[in-house]
Amino acid sequence: MMYIRTNQLLKAVILLLFAVFLFLLHETGEIARFINPQYVHLSQIASILFLFLFFIQVPRMFTNSEDDLCGCGLWGCSHGEEGRFAMKHVISYGLISLPLMIGFLFPFKDFGAAEALKRGVQYQVSQREARDEASLEKNVQELLEQSALVLHRDNFVSSLRALMAYPTRFVGKPILLEGFIIEDCQDEKVTVITRFLVTHCVADSHAAGFILEHEDSLGGREEQWLQVMGVLDVKQHGGVLLPVIRVIEWEEIEPPANPYVYP
Structure with missing residues (x-):
């Protein structure tokens, strides 16, 4: 048997x-x-x-x-x-x-504003990324040759690093990008358009984005996904010169099926 x-x-x-x-x-x-x-x-x-x-x-x-x-x-x-x-x-x-x-x-839940604020938002390149000057300079030159910057999934990370490394070189440059909104209050309350960057897996992901400035506050739209068109400028934030986007137009959009971007 x-x-x-x-x-x-x-x-x-x-x-x-x-x-x-x-x-x-x-x-x-x-x-x-x-x-x-x-x-x-x-x-x-x-x-x-x-x-x-x-x-x-x-x-x-x-x-x-x-x-x-x-x-x-x-x-x-x-x-x-x-x-x-x-x-x-x-x-x-x-x-x-x-x-x-x-x-x-249990249903899958993508990271959003709460997780971004908990982990902290990246506004400038890390020391390791800054040491890769040749790669950064190449990205900068490619972006400067464009009449307007359109950030999408394939070029988001490389463009982000170039803009954060040399923000003054892009002042006045038109930019279009998508992301979700958070209100960051670490040094001063700012509205930020954010994306999660996934290097290996979501466990090591971190949020990065650009401070938004608009004549009408975009606050109160936390977690909302927006498509933003504006002009790049710089701002002193936490003792560091950072790129900011002076918003010209924006519209609410549906979150993408996969909200993450990859280096």
């Missing part, structure tokens, strides 16, 4: 669910809301690996003798595991299954 090892069955189910979860993220395109697209192939490899481990685990689920429930299976031994479903098993399987339960049962 064929018997099933409970512990081995649970391990197989968990491996299969991880493989299915990653497959669904890729199939729906939702994976881009969690990791930088250049790392997508790594998560594809992970889903295949989980599926491979599932097939390795399947033979370990079965035994021909009730006495063998505490013995060795085809793929290794598991003495003392079966028949003693202790609290440590509940805790270990619960912790391993927690990401699956969250992923399958």
